[in-house]
Amino acid sequence: xxxxxxxxxxxxxxxxxxxxxxxxxxxxxxxxxxxxxxxxxxxxxxxxxxxxxxxxxxxxxxxxxxxxxxxxxxxxxxxxxxxxxxxxxxxxxxxxxxxxxxxxxxxxxxxxxxxxxxxxxxxxxxxxx
Numbered sequence: 001x002x003x004x005x006x007x008x009x010x011x012x013x014x015x016x017x018x019x020x021x022x023x024x025x026x027x028x029x030x031x032x033x034x035x036x037x038x039x040x041x042x043x044x045x046x047x048x049x050x051x052x053x054x055x056x057x058x059x060x061x062x063x064x065x066x067x068x069x070x071x072x073x074x075x076x077x078x079x080x081x082x083x084x085x086x087x088x089x090x091x092x093x094x095x096x097x098x099x100x101x102x103x104x105x106x107x108x109x110x111x112x113x114x115x116x117x118x119x120x121x122x123x124x125x126x127x128x129x
Contacts, residue, residue: 008110009040011086012094015078016055017048019096028061030100036107046082048072 012031016024031043042064047055049069058065066085071077083091090110100106112119 007037007040008090008113009088010090010092010106011088012041012043012092013082013086014045014094014096015075015082016045016050016096017072018050024096026099027096032061033103034106035103042088044082044085046078048078
């Protein structure tokens with residue numbers, strides 16, 4: 001992987017509704033442990049009004065939490081809302097059960113955008129179980 005001195009900023013967007021707190025903490029830890037400048041990362045979580053206390057721990061991770069109870073059953077509407085809130089160069093959708101596999105994941109994810117300015121979007125090629 002090439003190193004770049006001009007890393008793009010990243011808006012990580014997650015929509016939730018009663019996420020599994022044990023799994024979600026692993027996701028948040030995987031973001032926190034990234035070898036990527038923290039000032040270039042914002043994590044926006046749009047929750048549909050979870051009824052449990054499963055999201056109270058988010059304060060410990062510096063996430064921007066937005067509660068949209070009126071959109072509880074409308075995950076795509078919450079996605080659209082999250083995109084409007086994003087302020088950074090690249091938007092990364094990260095579900096509440098998708099852990100970044102290693103500390104270089106964000107660097108690897110942005111590298112194609114750095115290498116080729118014509119690239120405007122990417123999607124997952126393989127899903128793990």
